[in-house]
Amino acid sequence: MSTTASPAPGAGSRPGGRSARVRAAVHLAVRELVADDPGEPLTIPVLAARAGVHATTVYRRWGTVGELLADVATSRFSGDIVVPDTGSLRGDLERYASDLAKDLCDPDTLALVRATIGIGGEQGAAACRGERQQQLEAILERERARGGQPPTLERTTDAVLAPLYYRAVFTDDPLTPEWTRTLVSHLLPD
Amino acid sequence: MSTTASPAPGAGSRPGGRSARVRAAVHLAVRELVADDPGEPLTIPVLAARAGVHATTVYRRWGTVGELLADVATSRFSGDIVVPDTGSLRGDLERYASDLAKDLCDPDTLALVRATIGIGGEQGAAACRGERQQQLEAILERERARGGQPPTLERTTDAVLAPLYYRAVFTDDPLTPEWTRTLVSHLLPD
Numbered sequence: 326m327s328t329t330a331s332p333a334p335g336a337g338s339r340p341g342g343r344s345a346r347v348r349a350a351v352h353l354a355v356r357e358l359v360a361d362d363p364g365e366p367l368t369i370p371v372l373a374a375r376a377g378v379h380a381t382t383v384y385r386r387w388g389t390v391g392e393l394l395a396d397v398a399t400s401r402f403s404g405d406i407v408v409p410d411t412g413s414l415r416g417d418l419e420r421y422a423s424d425l426a427k428d429l430c431d432p433d434t435l436a437l438v439r440a441t442i443g444i445g446g447e448q449g450a451a452a453c454r455g456e457r458q459q460q461l462e463a464i465l466e467r468e469r470a471r472g473g474q475p476p477t478l479e480r481t482t483d484a485v486l487a488p489l490y491y492r493a494v495f496t497d498d499p500l501t502p503e504w505t506r507t508l509v510s511h512l513l514p515d
Numbered sequence: 516m517s518t519t520a521s522p523a524p525g526a527g528s529r530p531g532g533r534s535a536r537v538r539a540a541v542h543l544a545v546r547e548l549v550a551d552d553p554g555e556p557l558t559i560p561v562l563a564a565r566a567g568v569h570a571t572t573v574y575r576r577w578g579t580v581g582e583l584l585a586d587v588a589t590s591r592f593s594g595d596i597v598v599p600d601t602g603s604l605r606g607d608l609e610r611y612a613s614d615l616a617k618d619l620c621d622p623d624t625l626a627l628v629r630a631t632i633g634i635g636g637e638q639g640a641a642a643c644r645g646e647r648q649q650q651l652e653a654i655l656e657r658e659r660a661r662g663g664q665p666p667t668l669e670r671t672t673d674a675v676l677a678p679l680y681y682r683a684v685f686t687d688d689p690l691t692p693e694w695t696r697t698l699v700s701h702l703l704p705d
Contacts (some may be wrong), residue, residue: 362579363581363634363636363637364579364581364634364635366556366557366558366634367556368556368558387555390554390556391553391554439632439633439636439640440633440634441633442629442632442633442684442685443629443630443631443632443633443634444553444554444630445554445631446553446554446557446629446640448683450629450684450686450687451687453685454685454686457693467700479694480701482678482681483674483678483701484673484674484701485682485700486681487673487678487680487681487682488672488677488678489674490677490681491672491673491676491677491680491681491687492677493646494632494640494642494684495632495640495643495680496640497640497641508673510632511670511673511674
């Protein structure tokens with residue numbers, strides 16, 4: 326996990342400068358606190374102290390811890406996985422599942438997903454899903470462009486995305502390469 | 516969701532009496548606070564005040580909010596779903612998936628799962644899985660006793676449990692009866 330959050334353009338009231346530095350400091354504080362001590366309740370005063378900013382600044386900008394976590398998760402899970410182009414649907418899905426598995430195996434990433442789900446509600450859940458649906462849809466669309474007949478997005482989500490997230494978030498079973506390939510082979514039998 | 520938590524035998528230092536009443540009051544406070552305001556950070560002082568007990572009592576008994584949430588989730592997700600016996604593997608899995616979908620659709624249940632995942636770490640995750648693996652294994656074992664050759668527990672988890680949890684926790688798509696039947700039919704093609 327990168328420890329320097331790069332400020333998204335136009336995310337604050339003023340581009341760059343102090344606003345961007347505050348956002349970067351607060352995002353970093355969230356990621357560090359979540360990773361270091363996931364059992365501790367996150368509060369805005371604690372986060373603000375860690376980031377070295379006034380709590381009122383955090384309240385004014387994000388409102389609640391849930392919205393702040395959703396913002397951090399959105400920034401973390403956007404553009405994190407490049408849609409692969411291996412020349413076949415099977416190859417693309419295997420590469421994608423493998424990349425996502427590696428991402429979800431990172432303890433800091435997993436801690437952020439769990440914390441965001443825990444306190445961010447629907448908004449947090451959407452932030453954790455990130456661009457996964459669009460990424461899968463791009464893979465399926467490429468297969469259609471090749472003249473293939475890929476499974477639906479719903480079916481692909483149930484068969485590949487869901488087991489990856491379930492195993493990472495709800496179990497301590499490892500997300501092995503063999504297992505991720507199995508998910509794809511059940512979706513696309515020979 | 517039932518609003519009276521029944522004390523588990525032997526859960527406290529003294530059976531029944533004050534110890535059981537404290538446990539019931541604290542469990543109820545957790546379930547109410549999680550359901551009412553999932554975006555608010557849960558802290559032991561807030562929980563204790565809601566339950567009408569001293570914070571030191573909660574610290575002494577549960578240690579952390581994470582352990583407390585895992586205890587509440589374990590109690591909530593134990594014995595909540597009866598393993599069905601419909602006479603066929605397909606029937607058993609369809610009934611089980613439908614019962615679990617109904618359970619996960621309950622907003623209070625979903626709030627408890629999310630909160631427990633968020634702050635309970637591995638222990639919380641295990642509490643949310645509850646007896647699901649054993650329940651599925653019982654369904655598969657019954658099929659073997661009928662002389663059938665059911666899929667493995669891992670495959671059944673990936674195909675049925677994982678999409679139910681993923682859809683409930685990470686999306687706002689509905690867990691419809693048609694969709695839960697589809698999960699089983701992909702696992703057990705005709």
